[in-house]
Amino acid sequence: MRWEDIREGAEPAPLVVGPVTRTDFVRYQGASGDMNPIHHDETFARAAGYDAPLAVGMFQAGVLATWATNWLGPANVRKTKVRWKEQVWPGDVLTCSGKIARKYEENGERKVDLDLVCTKQNGGVAVQGWMTFVVP
């Protein structure tokens, strides 16, 4: 991505993932080390009052960050912040997108701040995100 080609408000195509499955949750749990049974054990999840195992919040946060690194490059990430809103369930389809909120130079580096959002098929927001990248 060239600095000259980046403009504030730019909004590349979203990353659509899903319908997400229990297998997606389990693969993420193995990768991350968070083995909370509420994300894979149906019996445990029902006993806790849920209809099904819910997604690990960090899974959809990670997918949202993937949308941004696909565009601006994994080595250029400097900051990632996420806030969880609605829960994600098996069968949900996640749409990850965002836009350049600010393009600036700081301490001799070219940087961009992004506002990101991961929404579900019903329009609900699963995760809000904010990232900063350098643009070499």
Added chain:
Amino acid sequence: MANRGAVGKEGVPFEMWIERGKVREFARATRSAHAEYFSEAPVVPPTFLTTMFFWEDGVDGANPWHHVKLDQKRGMHAEQEYVFHGPPPRAGTKHVARSRIESVFDKEGRRGGKMTFAVMVTEFRDESGTLVAEARMTGVETEKPPSSEDK
């Protein structure tokens, strides 16, 4: 009931190695097929440092989160932040990390009800002692348990 006395509690330092296979596994689990992650010494994905618990929980006294005493049944992960003070750490490098409880505070929920937040910061230093990354985890405890209907 969260423990305000937890603020300032610090864990003992723990080592964390960044491993190539683990980076690739994490990238795959978060749906990234970026060429970077298939290179010899890939950088970590943006949220990869969550795997620090593989290392922290293996060291007695490293994780100070238990001091906060948030009720797990009414507890949730509210926010998470990762800051890199330069390019993200690469596979093959070793870090020394240390966690501390930064704050515990209350907020009024939008639909009423008190919410109690707690924040834990973990600093990652490379082998020369330079601060290369920080993780900031915010947990929340609500007055009633979250449910499937809780949108």
